[in-house]
Amino acid sequence: MSNYFEIKDLKINFETSEGIKNVIDINELNLHKGETFGIVGESGSGKSVLAMSILRILSSPPALIKSGKIMFKGKNLLGLKEKEIQKIRGKEISMIFQDPRSTLNPVFTVGQQIINVIRHNKFLSRKEAEEEALRMIKLVKLPDAKNTLHKYPNELSGGQRQRIIIAIALSCGAELLIADEPTRNLDVTIQAGILKLINELKEELKITVLFIANNVNLVFIVSSRVAVLYKGKIIEIGTSQEIKEEPIHPYTRGLLGIVSPVEREIKNLAEATLKEGIKAENSICPYFYECKKRIEICKKISPNLTKVNNGHWVSCHRVIDREVDNESTSISH
Amino acid sequence: MSKKSNYYNILVKRRLETLKEYLYLLKQNKLTFAALIIILFLIIISIIAPIIAPFPLHIYGAVNPQDKLLSPSWTYLFGTDEMGRDLFSRVLYGTRISLLGSLIAVVMGLFIGVPLGLTAGFYGGFIDELVMRIVDMFLSFPPLLLAMAIAAFLGPSLQNAIIALIISWWPWYTRLIRGQVVSIKEREFVRAARAIGSPSWQIMYKHILPNCISPVIVQASMDLGGIILTLAALSFLGLGAQAPIPEWGLIVNTSRTYFLKAWWYGIFPGMAIFIAVLCFNLLGDGLREVLDPKTKKY
Numbered sequence: 001m002s003n004y005f006e007i008k009d010l011k012i013n014f015e016t017s018e019g020i021k022n023v024i025d026i027n028e029l030n031l032h033k034g035e036t037f038g039i040v041g042e043s044g045s046g047k048s049v050l051a052m053s054i055l056r057i058l059s060s061p062p063a064l065i066k067s068g069k070i071m072f073k074g075k076n077l078l079g080l081k082e083k084e085i086q087k088i089r090g091k092e093i094s095m096i097f098q099d100p101r102s103t104l105n106p107v108f109t110v111g112q113q114i115i116n117v118i119r120h121n122k123f124l125s126r127k128e129a130e131e132e133a134l135r136m137i138k139l140v141k142l143p144d145a146k147n148t149l150h151k152y153p154n155e156l157s158g159g160q161r162q163r164i165i166i167a168i169a170l171s172c173g174a175e176l177l178i179a180d181e182p183t184r185n186l187d188v189t190i191q192a193g194i195l196k197l198i199n200e201l202k203e204e205l206k207i208t209v210l211f212i213a214n215n216v217n218l219v220f221i222v223s224s225r226v227a228v229l230y231k232g233k234i235i236e237i238g239t240s241q242e243i244k245e246e247p248i249h250p251y252t253r254g255l256l257g258i259v260s261p262v263e264r265e266i267k268n269l270a271e272a273t274l275k276e277g278i279k280a281e282n283s284i285c286p287y288f289y290e291c292k293k294r295i296e297i298c299k300k301i302s303p304n305l306t307k308v309n310n311g312h313w314v315s316c317h318r319v320i321d322r323e324v325d326n327e328s329t330s331i332s333h
Numbered sequence: 334m335s336k337k338s339n340y341y342n343i344l345v346k347r348r349l350e351t352l353k354e355y356l357y358l359l360k361q362n363k364l365t366f367a368a369l370i371i372i373l374f375l376i377i378i379s380i381i382a383p384i385i386a387p388f389p390l391h392i393y394g395a396v397n398p399q400d401k402l403l404s405p406s407w408t409y410l411f412g413t414d415e416m417g418r419d420l421f422s423r424v425l426y427g428t429r430i431s432l433l434g435s436l437i438a439v440v441m442g443l444f445i446g447v448p449l450g451l452t453a454g455f456y457g458g459f460i461d462e463l464v465m466r467i468v469d470m471f472l473s474f475p476p477l478l479l480a481m482a483i484a485a486f487l488g489p490s491l492q493n494a495i496i497a498l499i500i501s502w503w504p505w506y507t508r509l510i511r512g513q514v515v516s517i518k519e520r521e522f523v524r525a526a527r528a529i530g531s532p533s534w535q536i537m538y539k540h541i542l543p544n545c546i547s548p549v550i551v552q553a554s555m556d557l558g559g560i561i562l563t564l565a566a567l568s569f570l571g572l573g574a575q576a577p578i579p580e581w582g583l584i585v586n587t588s589r590t591y592f593l594k595a596w597w598y599g600i601f602p603g604m605a606i607f608i609a610v611l612c613f614n615l616l617g618d619g620l621r622e623v624l625d626p627k628t629k630k631y
Contacts, residue, residue, distance in 0.1 A: 057527045061458075090530030097528075102521035107543040109347065111340065116539065117529055130340045150343050168529060 365619025
């Protein structure tokens with residue numbers, strides 16, 4: 001079971017004129033079949049890059065996959081040829097994107113787009129594809145499916161469009177759905193509707209969902225396990241409940257608002273670098289500059305994921321001595 | 334519903350509605366609408382020219398020396414030329430040559446230019462560099478000058494003039510569409526199409542092309558006029574259509590000798606060129622207004 005979907009030693013760099021920047025550095029990440037796995041992180045933490053690297057749709061001049069494996073049902077997605085990965089896209093792994101407003105092609109009706117995808121992937125006749133499209137639209141619980149088929153994307157609301165996008169994404173029988181901030185730019189009630197839909201579809205179609213968001217609470221609602229991404233590294237991973245109730249990493253605690261909001265000391269970065277005499281950028285904890293609980297070792301060695309208990313891992317030096325835990329009562333307000 | 338599925342009936346209906354809306358918008362602009370009517374009129378003329386021409390034999394070789402250089406009359410509406418041929422028949426037939434010539438040139442230009450621009454913009458990198466540098470090479474010459482050089486090289490004839498026009502016109506479309514593609518391929522729906530497993534050709538022709546075709550349509554409709562003018566210019570310079578062919582530019586050229594004696598000889602074919610080019614330009618402007626959301630007035 002554990003090797004249904006697996007990311008190993010994935011390193012992705014962005015190589016630009018300003019230099020090489022490491023955006024993803026993940027040692028290990030497992031998805032179990034049938035679960036909803038959440039990835040949380042602030043914007044710029046590499047969530048979308050991670051999602052796109054799975055389907056290999058990162059545009060490649062800036063992004064460069066340095067090393068690593070993404071194993072899906074025994075196949076290394078990163079090692080596949082373009083033709084082979086195309087057979088996986090849509091049919092086995094599908095993806096929905098951040099902005100429903102721009103994910104549909106404005107010049108075609110919704111029906112044309114669904115039918116086109118279905119016909120291309122399943123080789124059905126027009127009539128069959130049309131029925132399939134109607135079925136998909138009903139599946140995502142849009143009322144009045146017949147009329148919806150004939151609407152152009154600009155005639156639909158954001159929530160309706162996102163439902164159509166989900167319908168398209170699932171129309172070819174994908175069993176792993178990557179949802180890259182599917183509720184961004186939608187208002188709260190519609191967000192709830194989409195989350196509910198994703199949950200229901202997951203049960204109904206027995207799919208696995210990789211849910212990516214920058215809002216921790218959203219992720220807790222839908223997913224059974226959660227990983228916290230910070231600067232491309234997983235800093236904490238565990239079941240939703242555990243992370244919600246007992247977050248350990250200082251950053252996660254900041255996200256959850258247990259400690260007072262993290263004061264970003266961005267202007268102090270350079271200062272701190274000088275003062276602390278840090279030399280090699282790579283060997284410090286990624287959270288070092290912002291962390292209020294940094295200790296001497298944090299600037300020397302980047303921490304690895306350490307097991308806290310079964311299924312809960314954290315990469316922080318202080319957890320090893322359980323210092324963070326001890327202080328927790330005194331810090332929370 | 335019977336055999337044909339209901340879905341496609343409604344789809345066709347919606348398409349017709351869109352077309353109707355465009356027509357309505359075109360009608361709003363009186364000038365454009367007038368241009369459209371005149372162009373339709375010219376097209377009809379070009380189709381039935383040999384039938385309605387009062388002297389079909391005069392279109393090509395016939396010589397009629399006793400009637401040479403007669404001023405316009407009811408028999409000869411536009412007068413006659415130095416060989417006694419009816420200018421009205423010749424100008425009528427010239428419509429066909431000019432319209433067909435420029436249509437062929439534009440369509441072929443699109444056939445070459447659009448796929449190249451699409452490929453260059455979509456794949457980027459080396460292909461892009463290669464195609465665009467070749468395009469730059471062509472664009473560094475003024476189009477008329479390049480067409481003249483090519484026509485002179487190929488030898489003066491109507492076909493060669495059209496080939497020369499195609500060769501000097503396609504790079505404009507390539508550049509135009511490439512710029513559009515580069516911006517549209519970064520849009521989310523293109524990425525989504527890739528994520529759902531669409532192959533590259535489908536993304537290029539189904540998702541990107543329909544989204545960047547409207548400026549090309551506008552450009553092409555204006556070029557129809559521009560190419561009529563250039564074709565006439567080539568013929569005027571002796572690099573295009575040759576002697577008996579009733580090409581407008583060629584008629585204007587031969588009329589130069591008789592300009593003081595017979596004003597009608599050059600004026601009427603000149604007017605024909607003027608009207609055709611003006612109408613295509615007006616239509617292009619109108620289409621731009623309809624197709625480009627930035628200039629929509631309603």
